[in-house]
Amino acid sequence: MSLADLKRTITKSPVWKSVFRHDYKDTPRNRYLQILSNVFLHLHPSKISRHAVEVRYTWGMGGISFFIFLVLTVTGVVLMFYYRPTDQYAYYDMKYLANDVPFGMFIRNMHRWAAHAMVITVWLHMLRVFMTGSYKPPREFNWGIGVVLLVLTLLLSFTGYLLPWDQLAIWAVTVGTNMARATPLLGHEGPFGPQLGLRPDNDVRFMLLGGTQVGPPALLRFYVLHCVFLPVVAGVLMIVHFWRIRKDGGISGPVGKD
Amino acid sequence: MADELSKESNPESGIPHELGATTLGPAVVKAAPKSVGALPARPGEVPSRPQKKDDGLRRTAQPEGDQNIWRYSRRGFLEKLGWVGIFSFLGVMMVGTLRYMFPRVLFEPSPIFKAGFPEAYLPNTVSTKWIKDYRVWIIRTNDRIYALLGICTHLGCTPRWLEAEDKFKCPCHGSGFYRSGVNFEGPAPRALERLKVARAESGEIIVDKSVKFLYEDGGWDKPQSYLMV
Numbered sequence: 001m002s003l004a005d006l007k008r009t010i011t012k013s014p015v016w017k018s019v020f021r022h023d024y025k026d027t028p029r030n031r032y033l034q035i036l037s038n039v040f041l042h043l044h045p046s047k048i049s050r051h052a053v054e055v056r057y058t059w060g061m062g063g064i065s066f067f068i069f070l071v072l073t074v075t076g077v078v079l080m081f082y083y084r085p086t087d088q089y090a091y092y093d094m095k096y097l098a099n100d101v102p103f104g105m106f107i108r109n110m111h112r113w114a115a116h117a118m119v120i121t122v123w124l125h126m127l128r129v130f131m132t133g134s135y136k137p138p139r140e141f142n143w144g145i146g147v148v149l150l151v152l153t154l155l156l157s158f159t160g161y162l163l164p165w166d167q168l169a170i171w172a173v174t175v176g177t178n179m180a181r182a183t184p185l186l187g188h189e190g191p192f193g194p195q196l197g198l199r200p201d202n203d204v205r206f207m208l209l210g211g212t213q214v215g216p217p218a219l220l221r222f223y224v225l226h227c228v229f230l231p232v233v234a235g236v237l238m239i240v241h242f243w244r245i246r247k248d249g250g251i252s253g254p255v256g257k258d
Numbered sequence: 259m260a261d262e263l264s265k266e267s268n269p270e271s272g273i274p275h276e277l278g279a280t281t282l283g284p285a286v287v288k289a290a291p292k293s294v295g296a297l298p299a300r301p302g303e304v305p306s307r308p309q310k311k312d313d314g315l316r317r318t319a320q321p322e323g324d325q326n327i328w329r330y331s332r333r334g335f336l337e338k339l340g341w342v343g344i345f346s347f348l349g350v351m352m353v354g355t356l357r358y359m360f361p362r363v364l365f366e367p368s369p370i371f372k373a374g375f376p377e378a379y380l381p382n383t384v385s386t387k388w389i390k391d392y393r394v395w396i397i398r399t400n401d402r403i404y405a406l407l408g409i410c411t412h413l414g415c416t417p418r419w420l421e422a423e424d425k426f427k428c429p430c431h432g433s434g435f436y437r438s439g440v441n442f443e444g445p446a447p448r449a450l451e452r453l454k455v456a457r458a459e460s461g462e463i464i465v466d467k468s469v470k471f472l473y474e475d476g477g478w479d480k481p482q483s484y485l486m487v
Contacts, residue, residue, distance in 0.1 A: 175413050200468075211366055228268045 018057055043239070045246050051253035058251060059130070061125035065153075066238065067116040076227065083221035085161070088209070089166035122153045134252035142244040145237055152234040159226035165219060165239035171250040174214045180205035369467035373455075376403055376463060376487050382439060384419050393451065394465055395419065395426075397437060404484040405453040405465045406439045412446040426450065440473060449473035454482045 001009075010016055022033045035046035051057065082101055083093045113131065129135055135143035149248070162173045181189040185196065186194040186204035194205065200212045210217030245251060260387040265420045290354055330338070353370075371392055379385055388394045395409040406426075408416045415430035426435040433444030452468075454469035463485065470478030 178414055201364070202360065207356075210359070210361060211364055213366065215366060217361070217365075 002171070016028065035078060043242055045250065047052045049250055049253060054253075055167060057164045057254055059128045061121050061128060063119055065125055066242075068114050069238070071114045072111060073108050073117065073231065074230075076109050079111060080227065083164065085220050086167075087219065090163065090219060094164045094166075115160060118153060119157055122150055126150060129252075132252060132254075138248045139244075139252065142241060142248055143243065145241045149234060149237050149241060152230055152237070154232070156226060157232050159222040159230065160221045162214070162219060163226065170214050173218070177205055177208060177214065177218075180208055262434070301380075319466055371465055371467075373405070373459060373463040373465050374487065376457075379403060384421075386419050389419075392465070392467070394467065396463070396465075397413055401487055403455060403456045403463065404478075405432065405463075405471070405487055407451045407453055407454050407467065409451070411450060412440065412444070412450045417450075417479065452478055452483050456484050457480065 004256045011020075021037050022030055024030075024034075031233070032046045035041045035044065079097065080099050082104065084090065094108075097108050099105070129143065152256070158173075158176060161176075181187045181200075181203070183193075183204050184191040185193065187193050188198040188200055188203040188205075200206065206212060208221070209215070209217075210221050260319065343456060359432065365385055371388070373388060373394075373396055376398075379396055379462065381400050382478040383397055383398055385396040385398075387406050389397060395406045395408060397406060399402055408426075409432065410417050410428040410433055411427065412433050413426050417428040417433065420427050424437060426437075426439075428434075431445050433446035433447070435441050435450050438449075439452060441447075449472070452471040452473075454466040454471070456464045456466070458464050469482070471480055471483035
């Protein structure tokens with residue numbers, strides 16, 4: 001049996017055909033079908049306008065942000081195999097990862113640098129969308145989704161900051177969460193807080209930290225928020241965000257081409 | 259105006275009044291005041307096309323005096339009951355989950371500690387004895403003892419007591435405080451906080467960090483904010 005015969009036998013087999021519905025025939029119809037019949041590819045439009053690949057206009061920052069989010073998800077899951085979010089272990093697990101686990105330093109630094117990079121790329125994406133006026137109708141709802149995603153990116157960054165559980169982390173989060181004390185109506189030092197009977201042990205900061213200071217309960221809460229809650233919410237909103245790009249007329253283009 | 263409208267439209271609507279029997283609470287239909295008819299006309303509003311007998315809206319089927327509050331079909335009633343059940347469940351779950359996030363028991367150091375006997379503090383001195391463990395200075399003037407909390411009112415760092423300059427100085431952003439706790443330099447927006455001090459039966463000083471006395475609230479004059487020596 002020649003190699004060509006083998007290839008034909010495989011690609012004509014029922015198993016192969018059940019997985020890949022469409023071959024690589026280069027016709028417009030077939031190329032549509034390849035995109036549309038794949039659950040991962042179908043999130044992307046099967047057809048885009050010519051200006052959508054003009055990188056000087058689009059900057060590609062939205063796509064890069066999503067790519068970095070995927071990098072963070074994968075490296076984050078890998079880090080979870082060694083990290084325990086408790087007062088006793090967190091700092092030493094971080095040191096263990098950084099110094100002794102094979103490729104641990106590589107994975108940890110990849111996660112760290114990708115986190116910094118994502119904040120930057122999300123800002124640049126927002127800057128491009130703003131400067132090109134791409135937030136205007138019919139894309140105003142997607143701009144709103146994007147603002148929420150920006151906040152989620154910053155919250156992911158902030159909650160991840162505590163997890164090394166060193167002095168920098170504890171004090172940075174102490175200062176950061178002290179802002180919650182001054183929340184109007186919800187914080188015990190904010191406007192109307194004392195009048196509503198709020199104390200350090202029953203206000204919104206207490207709920208965030210699970211205590212009156214940045215202690216073991218805060219570490220656990222930030223860990224759960226960082227690894228489960230915020231990524232899931234961000235993922236759902238990203239699906240809506242990408243979907244709405246297509247439904248609102250595709251990626252915006254220069255004036256006259258949009 | 260409303261009476262006219264309902265009298266006019268009801269007999270000729272073509273829909274029998276027995277429809278009321280399928281709705282809940284027919285007694286209400288009988289007892290209801292007759293002033294409320296098909297559509298209550300608002301003051302100043304010109305009724306739209308009163309001459310038209312049947313415009314196909316449901317109001318034409320309403321018996322006179324029906325307040326339109328019990329007119330649910332069985333299906334409509336059960337549907338609303340279902341939604342009430344679902345939203346009640348979700349509401350209770352949300353309140354419960356919210357409460358769940360506020361623990362009853364805290365595994366934190368007690369805010370109350372004993373700071374020794376008053377005689378151990380010399381007049382007109384600032385004691386840094388407890389700053390490391392509790393972030394509290396004990397200060398004695400000639401006749402009073404008070405406790406200052408060592409948390410800078412700017413961003414929460416621990417200031418240092420500089421004996422030679424007779425002031426508290428924050429290492430983070432340079433806020434300065436007098437011995438009394440009042441701020442006089444740097445970004446700190448208000449004075450350091452004083453804490454509740456009391457005497458134990460043994461005569462020792464008890465400091466309670468959970469009760470604070472603020473200068474701007476006039477709290478430094480309150481009796482629990484200092485001890486007479």
